Amino acid sequence: MGRRRRRQRLPQEPVEALVESLSHDGRGVARVEGKATFIHGALPGEKVMFRYTGRRKKHDEAEALEILEPSEHRVQPRCPHFGVCGGCSLQHLDPEEQIRYKQQTLADAFVHIGKVEPEEWLPPLVGASPWGYRRKARLGVKNVPKKGRVLVGFRERSSGFLADMDSCEVLHPRIGGALNDLSVLIGRLSIADRVPQIEVAMDDERCVLVFRILDPLTEEDKDKLRQFARERDFVIYTQDGGPDSVAPLDKAADLHYVLPEFNLVLHFQPTDFTQVNSDINRRMLHQALELLQPENTDTVLDLFCGIGNFTLPLATRVGRVVGVEGATELVARARENARRNGLDNVDFHVANLYESLTAEPWMKQHFNKALLDPPRSGASEILEHLPRMGVERMVYVSCYPGTLGRDAGDLVHKLGYRLVAAGVMDMFPHTAHVESIALFEKR
Numbered sequence: 001m002g003r004r005r006r007r008q009r010l011p012q013e014p015v016e017a018l019v020e021s022l023s024h025d026g027r028g029v030a031r032v033e034g035k036a037t038f039i040h041g042a043l044p045g046e047k048v049m050f051r052y053t054g055r056r057k058k059h060d061e062a063e064a065l066e067i068l069e070p071s072e073h074r075v076q077p078r079c080p081h082f083g084v085c086g087g088c089s090l091q092h093l094d095p096e097e098q099i100r101y102k103q104q105t106l107a108d109a110f111v112h113i114g115k116v117e118p119e120e121w122l123p124p125l126v127g128a129s130p131w132g133y134r135r136k137a138r139l140g141v142k143n144v145p146k147k148g149r150v151l152v153g154f155r156e157r158s159s160g161f162l163a164d165m166d167s168c169e170v171l172h173p174r175i176g177g178a179l180n181d182l183s184v185l186i187g188r189l190s191i192a193d194r195v196p197q198i199e200v201a202m203d204d205e206r207c208v209l210v211f212r213i214l215d216p217l218t219e220e221d222k223d224k225l226r227q228f229a230r231e232r233d234f235v236i237y238t239q240d241g242g243p244d245s246v247a248p249l250d251k252a253a254d255l256h257y258v259l260p261e262f263n264l265v266l267h268f269q270p271t272d273f274t275q276v277n278s279d280i281n282r283r284m285l286h287q288a289l290e291l292l293q294p295e296n297t298d299t300v301l302d303l304f305c306g307i308g309n310f311t312l313p314l315a316t317r318v319g320r321v322v323g324v325e326g327a328t329e330l331v332a333r334a335r336e337n338a339r340r341n342g343l344d345n346v347d348f349h350v351a352n353l354y355e356s357l358t359a360e361p362w363m364k365q366h367f368n369k370a371l372l373d374p375p376r377s378g379a380s381e382i383l384e385h386l387p388r389m390g391v392e393r394m395v396y397v398s399c400y401p402g403t404l405g406r407d408a409g410d411l412v413h414k415l416g417y418r419l420v421a422a423g424v425m426d427m428f429p430h431t432a433h434v435e436s437i438a439l440f441e442k443r
């Protein structure tokens, strides 16, 4: 007998359900005959008609067909591609409720994963507008002759294919309103089939587009790109191989962002990590420093420091800061940023913080405070060293509640810290991504 499981036929008839909660990826959750059913497009409190799209052992998946009784928090999505495009999953929920839901997601992670609770909840950090905030993005590109056009944008939620979209409401308007023109431009290139991706990087003025190209551009192609860049005030780069092959088509852009509160200017390259939402970034830096209570006698360790986004503001307020980062090129940029801003009380080191480290010179130093801003996978490996280094007060910035919950559990139950305060930040409105900040103090 074959061991492969036979695919179950999905029930075709619509089913009615009452939605109880929202899953961590923004789907409504209902119990249907005792089984959890994740329903796209449904919100808590709503009565909906849905149709099954997938059945699993422990849960089912579905799509809302009709909202019979809408939630008071339901709003009209602004984007015509909402529901198809996989970029956003919460545009149908009002922004205030989105942030409440994100705080609940974080609270759940603390309780269920870390078995901890913050002593205090910080008010959520919210930006001036939940639209047009995104300044960094990777746009997929695909020439689809059947559709008679080149698709430029994000992937579809359900298929993984590129969505057929001509605008985006969460991208900065300069790029969100240019998707159609980019599509036409690429369609006119001799290598229209050989451009799989455009990486976008913006600062307060400049907008760089890095075209990933799998074949060389002809002179005519270059002229078309130049004309487009001139008309739209873009700066075009190309990438024909690995990360080192990123190069300006003509003149390089001096990308930089200003942090007025600290009188700093931070320079970066188009493919460097930078925070996507510059308004929230400024507010986040302000809050992180307020929580850390910097004093000029402090020595602070900034882990996962990137180009020095937290390190340099800290250096303007404390005695000494050491930044540690895994990417050599980001450390080079951080050093250069310190030099250009006239800060000589900072040191930077390259280290893989996911390896078991012991002999690094900076680990033998004493730090009374720390700031951590790890990627999604968290900071598990380095945490155990913090008490020995003398860290009394620590701010942890996180882009994934699951790993913050886990790390908070270790800090509180194994390493002798208290979870003093925590809160969410609206870094990625309309998406289910949760950015948060937490303050720990040594008991």
Ligand SMILES: C[S@@+](CC[C@H](N)C(=O)[O-])C[C@H]1O[C@@H](n2cnc3c(N)ncnc32)[C@H](O)[C@@H]1O
Pocket: 273, 274, 275, 304, 305, 306, 307, 308, 309, 310, 324, 325, 326, 327, 330, 351, 352, 353, 354, 355, 373, 374, 375, 399
């Ligand atoms: C969320 S970003 C924060 C960067 C910076 N703090 C900022 O605000 O711009 C995470 C950083 O961790 C770095 N990183 C990723 N994996 C790492 C590793 N294994 N060891 C050290 N740093 C790593 C990335 O290069 C990135 O700069």
